[in-house]
Amino acid sequence: MSILSLRSVSKSFGALKVTDDVSFDLQPGEALGIIGPNGAGKSTLFNLITGNIAPDQGQVFLDGRDVTRTPPMQRVVAGVGRSFQIPQPFGDLTVYENLLVAARFGGGLGGREAGVFCMDILDRTGLGPVAEKKAGGLSLLQRKRLELARAMATRPRVILLDEIAGGLTDGECVELVATIRAIHAEGTAIVWIEHVLHALNSVVERLMVLNFGRMLMIGAPDEVMASAQVREIYLGIEA
Template sequence: MNGLELDRITKRFGRVTVADELTLSVRHGDAVGVVGPNGAGKTSLFGMISGDLRPDAGEVRFDGHRVTLLDPSVRCRLGIGRTYQVPRPFLRMSVFENTLVAAQQGARARGRASYALAARVLGETGLADLAGRPAAQLGLLQRKRLELARALATRPKLLLLDEVAGGLTDPEVTELVALITAARERDGLAVLWIEHVVRALTATVDRLICLAGGRVIGDGRPLEVLASAAVKDVFLGTEATADALTEAGLGPDDDQRA
């Protein structure tokens, strides 16, 4: 299969299980959201996909390659790009230099091609006017844009987004959704997106997964998953989820399906 495959992944930290024989697939071009309560294993899932974390058991495959034991840098060059909840720019470098490093090290672009790629991505993410500014001087939205730009500059086939909408205002979330949608449509990449701002997911993804206790308890069309009894039990109490259902015409106690 072209894309990502997780085959019975298990990960424990002491007595806490963050992945319990988790099986999951994401094909190229898919846009998949991931929700769940705190401690559900969402960020650990990203760590095992990107290589920051190794599973105790099971296998990670990408485009037919077994990548379970490969370093993050190798996975990045194979086409797995990611962002982090807290942006991680090189603070003393400029916005352009941050993006250039990603283009050269992740996409393995060289010479003029690497400069062109970095410049193109900054234009696409609305950062061209800030190219010469040190990353340390950026505000939150600008840092999140830079985090996204750095990931896109690696030319990923699969983009992992970890709560990139957190802390943003409603207009900023709308801008971010537009950026991600445009990147997906332009480059045909797959997106796997962890987010507590659920309306950002329902506006972007075709499929939603809910994790709890290291297991998938919901997988399907976003509003159907949010309205399911199992997901309501563990996740619907959050304000973000209730708001998402209300906007879609499904109240927290409504058993309708979208």
């Protein structure tokens, strides 16, 4: 059974159709990349999956269960974790506490177990040394890592990553990709919106192209990238 399914999901903001009849299935442990020009409706698609935005039409299923009307908090508990495109740390809390909130609420862990779990994630994401620093004082790379680490602390079975590699140097990007690959290797399903294509294509098994809210194509990254239509729309290359 698919872990996440969208069935003909549509959403308009006024006259603008930002998500137009999108359907796809994500298998447990699968990694799916989403690309598309700015304004193609990628982040909106995430908000529809997390429940921050309700669709006008269509359904969202988690483990075959219809969660179209389920509030975001319950979807987190059900296993959907997300990172934000623009990092949104809890600035006055420490890095460790940022994760602890996620582990105790979304992850459903308690007491010492939650603490040990969070420290383990911090070590794996390279945030161990700044665990007791206020999250408000972190650098961009550290904030991006915190987004990933905090999403991991909710113990997701599907993790949604929104342009997590954007704005990083090549070296930083390589480290982050290694961490994401490790998460994927443990069996967590991933849906990843990214403009940094080499990073994305080194992890995902399938690639979806969105354009004006419509799903243009979905398939193996090589095939999708080779498509003339995609090259024209997304990369601006005349076919």
